[in-house]
Amino acid sequence: MKELKDSEINPLASLDNWEDDVLTRYxxxxxxxxxxxxxxxxxxxxxxxxxxREFYKLNHTYQTYExxxxxxxxxxxxxxxxxxxxxxxxxLNQLVDDSDPDTDLxxxxxxxxxxxxxxADGHPxxxxxxxxxxxxxxxxxxxxEPQWAVVGDTFPVGCAFxxxxxxxxxxxxxxxxxxxxxxxxxGIYEEGCGLRNVTMSWGHDEYVYQMMKDYLxxxxxxxxxxxxxxxxxxxxxxxxxxxxHDREMLKWVKLFNPYDLYSKSPVAPNWEEIKGYYHELxxxxxxxxxxx
Ligand SMILES: [Fe+2]
Ligand SMILES: [Fe+2]
Numbered sequence: 001m002k003e004l005k006d007s008e009i010n011p012l013a014s015l016d017n018w019e020d021d022v023l024t025r026y027x028x029x030x031x032x033x034x035x036x037x038x039x040x041x042x043x044x045x046x047x048x049x050x051x052x053r054e055f056y057k058l059n060h061t062y063q064t065y066e067x068x069x070x071x072x073x074x075x076x077x078x079x080x081x082x083x084x085x086x087x088x089x090x091x092l093n094q095l096v097d098d099s100d101p102d103t104d105l106x107x108x109x110x111x112x113x114x115x116x117x118x119x120a121d122g123h124p125x126x127x128x129x130x131x132x133x134x135x136x137x138x139x140x141x142x143x144x145e146p147q148w149a150v151v152g153d154t155f156p157v158g159c160a161f162x163x164x165x166x167x168x169x170x171x172x173x174x175x176x177x178x179x180x181x182x183x184x185x186x187g188i189y190e191e192g193c194g195l196r197n198v199t200m201s202w203g204h205d206e207y208v209y210q211m212m213k214d215y216l217x218x219x220x221x222x223x224x225x226x227x228x229x230x231x232x233x234x235x236x237x238x239x240x241x242x243x244x245h246d247r248e249m250l251k252w253v254k255l256f257n258p259y260d261l262y263s264k265s266p267v268a269p270n271w272e273e274i275k276g277y278y279h280e281l282x283x284x285x286x287x288x289x290x291x292x
Contacts, residue, residue, distance in 0.1 A: 010147045011054035015095065015138065018151045019261070021052040025166065026234060028262040053167060059148035060170035063201040065157040065182055071149065071202040076210050078291035080143065085282050088290055092139050109268055111135055116274070117263035123255075129281050130220040131259055133212060134227055137204025139292065154201045154228045156238060159187025164235040186240065194243035195226070203228065211292075215285050219252035226253050227260055 012018060083091060092107045105113070115131035140150040153166055160183055161171040176182040189198060200206055209225035216224070231237040233253045 009058075011051040011058070012147050013048070013051065015141070015147065015151050017048050017052055018055065018147075020048070022153075022230070023261060026230070026261060028258070055148055056152065056167040057170045057173070058146070059152045059201075060161075060165075060167060061173040062148060063155075063157060064174060064176045065188075065199065067149075068157050068199055068202045072199075072206075075140070075143075075207055078211070080292045082289040082291050084289055085286060088136060088139070088292075091142065092136060095138060095141055105264065105266075105268070107135060107138060110264065112269050112271070112274075113263045113265055114259050115278075116269050117259045118256075125281055126217050126220050126285065127223070127256070129285055130216060130223050130256065132278065132281075133208060134224055134256075134260065135204060135208070136211065136290075137206070137208035140204055140207055143292075149202055150204050152201075152203065152228065153230045154203055154205055154226070155231055156189075156198045156241060157201055158182050158199055159189055159241070160185050162231045162235070162237040164237045165231045189241055191240050192243050193241060195241060195246045198241050200225075200229065205229070211290060215287070219249060222249040222253050223256040227256060229253075233257060 089108050089111075095107055111132050111134065114134065115128045118131045119128045138150055141147065155161060155165050157176065161168060161174070161177070165171070171177050181188065205225055205228050209221055212224055213221055226233060233250060234257075
């Protein structure tokens, strides 16, 4: 078998290329807490587009039901290491973008801009904390996981893939598409079983949800767990898997999403001024150390 080059395993020059591409699909309808216009967000060249396409090809090919089960077994044991929240942010920040070091914000800045935009709009403090933590799961990359198993739109596995998922044509390459157990509308699930009984493709959403599930209220957990499930919260797909609780929680996922997508600004918040608030917020909800 031929050895894969790193660019073949990880086609994105930066994890942000995925999020930039999401922005071209769902541009900011009215700019909230941002100084950049939608047009500015959309300005990037075609080579980046190609790498996003290549990225989704890998994601859609390899995210099988079985693959997800293996990753859950491994990472959801949380047996790697323990870190304080501040050590965890430092760790996450080791993820640097080599594509555009001048203008790209580090991971912590994206988290802080998200949480500050939520705070500025007067939402509850647990939602501010959700904004601050929502991408912590990206540390999976630092544990050696490929990009396609960390970021990208998430979707249910174990049943037919929606054709509203971006680049859905690549699901033809996924072995589950040919498996009669998994390739029907409901697959292994029952109608209306609720998302809690549905296994999602593996990535940073599920990982951070599992990390936070004992500490934050239910709407926060939906925001964390489903923030990249665009075919649900933006396209309205998979209605047949939902229960009343999911339908109730959808409004929270929708409330959160614009803060994630549209809060990026080249101006960093003044950390010295706000760090006291965040130290208190973290102490209020989270334990001394997080397990990874
Ligand atoms: Fe995310
Ligand atoms: Fe994010």
